[in-house]
Amino acid sequence: LxxxxxxxxxxxxxxxxxxxxxxxxxxxxxxxxxxxxxxxxxxxxxxxxxxxxxxxxxxxxxxxxxxxxxxxxxxxxxxxxxxxxxxxxxxxxxxxxxxxxxxxxxxxxxxxxxxxxxxxxxxxxxxxxxxxxxxxxxxxxLVPPFHAAIFGAPQARAVLNLGGIANVTLLAPGAPVRGFDTGPANVLLDGWCQRHLNQPFDADGRWAASGKVLAPLLEALIAGEPWFALPPPKSTGRDLFNMRWLDDRLAACDGPRPAPEDVQATLQRLTARTVANAIDAAAAGVTEIYVCGGGARNGALMRELAYCLQRPVHPTDALGVPAxxxxxxxxxxxxxxxxxxxxxxxxxxxxxxxxxxxxxxxxx
Missing domain, CATH: 3.30.420.40 (ATPase, nucleotide binding domain)
Structure with a gap:
């Protein structure tokens, strides 16, 4: 025990x-x-x-x-x-x-x-x-060998952990276990929500759903951060992705200050897009994505992931282990x-x- x-x-x-x-x-x-x-x-x-x-x-x-x-x-x-x-x-x-x-x-x-x-x-x-x-x-x-031990299957699949930072484990029969961080998951979403709503997190993504994704801001956030383009192995944390990181990039944007709910919607898409970009680049043959961590309880984020990945996305509960x-x-x-x-x-x-x-x- x-x-x-x-x-x-x-x-x-x-x-x-x-x-x-x-x-x-x-x-x-x-x-x-x-x-x-x-x-x-x-x-x-x-x-x-x-x-x-x-x-x-x-x-x-x-x-x-x-x-x-x-x-x-x-x-x-x-x-x-x-x-x-x-x-x-x-x-x-x-x-x-x-x-x-x-x-x-x-x-x-x-x-x-x-x-x-x-x-x-x-x-x-x-x-x-x-x-x-x-x-x-x-x-x-640290978790990919554990994911391989309990979630391995005859078909290629990805196990995605959505905590403050997102990390993915790529499992394919006969291939080495691979895994790496993909970027922010909840860290920026939670920080922005705390700043503007004085709430610890955006429950079920409802505040993000009230806004709209700002495509120019999204592209600026991705293109302006060299870490996203680094090949694995790689990891990250609050040392890089924090509210100062976000504030610097918002300050560099042209035009009027975006509405807070639109920034939240864009940050939610940022998490989903960077996860999808990472999986598509490293393991395009993955057909199943199973999600654990606190982000698995955010229905709006799970829908964003399914949209960006163009694949079914399920919590690990479906494999017998609650997320x-x-x-x-x-x-x-x-x-x-x-x-x-x-x-x-x-x-x-x-x-x-x-x-x-x-x-x-x-x-x-």
């Missing part, structure tokens, strides 16, 4: 699963839980994506607060399943990414795994990205891979020199 915990780029909460895992067998989820990110902690984690005063102390305190939220999530999973800490082999806890600069040889995930081990009474596996980066890789995305559980389950699987000493880093995905065992152990 393993617990997987994930708080993603959207910084909206923690998802957790308790699962039975055995090599070569499908995972069995015994319990799941989601806790909202407290507003003050969310604000601090977002602020720590940029340099600021006393950031080392602030980062340490935020990491401790996050570990306590992780521990609360783990406790809920144990309560829901009637199990005790001694029944669980390990917790896989990703932490909160606040810097991701593999081009400079580092990546930073705020976490306090020693505190989590102390609070939960369970061994903790954390720091999954660093070894891959040390081996010359991007350290991301909201996939990433947490992936970190339970990564913890299992670590304890079994199985390499979970894929050079074809991250560009590392060779497969590496990912993670570091904090015994209870």
């Amino acid at each position: 393993y617990i997987g915990l994930m708080s993603g780029t959207s910084v909206d909460g923690v998802d957790g699963v308790l699962a039975r895992l055995a090599h070569g067998q499908p995972p069995q989820v015994l319990a799941s839980a989601s806790l909202d990110m407290p507003a003050a902690l969310r604000a601090e984690l977002l602020a720590l994506n940029q340099s600021g005063a006393d950031e080392l102390a602030r980062a340490a305190l935020a990491a401790n607060a996050l570990a306590r939220l992780y521990a609360d999530t783990a406790a809920r999973l144990l309560d829901a399943s009637g199990l005790a800490p001694r029944d669980v082999i390990a917790i896989g806890a990703h932490g909160q990414t606040v810097r991701h600069r593999p081009d400079s040889g580092y990546t930073v995930q705020l976490n306090a795994p020693a505190l989590l081990a102390e609070l939960s009474g369970i061994d903790v596996v954390a720091d999954f990205r660093s070894r891959d980066v040390a081996a010359g890789g991007q350290g991301a995305p 909201q559980q996939v990433e947490a389950l992936a970190f339970a699987w990564l913890a299992h891979s670590f304890t079994e000493r199985r390499p979970a880093g894929l050079p074809d995905v991250t560009g590392a020199r060779a497969p590496r065992i990912l993670g570091a152990l904090y015994p209870a």
Whole structure:
């Protein structure tokens, strides 16, 4: 039994699963839980994506607060399943990414795994990205080998994760597993919605649906960002795609300031278009797209994806794994891979020199 915990780029909460895992067998989820990110902690984690005063102390305190939220999530999973800490082999806890600069040889995930081990009474596996980066890789995305293990099929398919950032896994029979980030998913949509509606996200894309896509702005956003044209392996995060990125590009546009709802509609199309462009360029033969992450619950975004991809788009629920559980389950699987000493880093995905065992152990 393993617990997987994930708080993603959207910084909206923690998802957790308790699962039975055995090599070569499908995972069995015994319990799941989601806790909202407290507003003050969310604000601090977002602020720590940029340099600021006393950031080392602030980062340490935020990491401790996050570990306590992780521990609360783990406790809920144990309560829901009637199990005790001694029944669980390990917790896989990703932490909160606040810097991701593999081009400079580092990546930073705020976490306090020693505190989590102390609070939960369970061994903790954390720091999954660093070894891959040390081996010359991007350290991301981490989930393609897990997607291959549970979603592989006789036909070519793509598994798309829509968190703050979008990443895609390309699965084809007899071919190496491939995967990479495609660009922003919810990070800009959420930021723009928070600024103008004071809401954490655009529920079901209703605000975007009230606006219209501004084709010149869309083309400027895509053409004006060199990252989109980079070949895989590649990864990104809030270091690049943030509200400052958007504000700079809006300021450079000619003509009157666009209506906020039109910008939201355009950002939604940006997510769908950049995903479609990436899949078409890397795997035009893909016929099925399955979506996980928070974006899978946005009906308007799912329709945009189907329009841009010109293919059926379904949540991973259709494959038996609820979209909201996939990433947490992936970190339970990564913890299992670590304890079994199985390499979970894929050079074809991250560009590392060779497969590496990912993670570091904090015994209870």
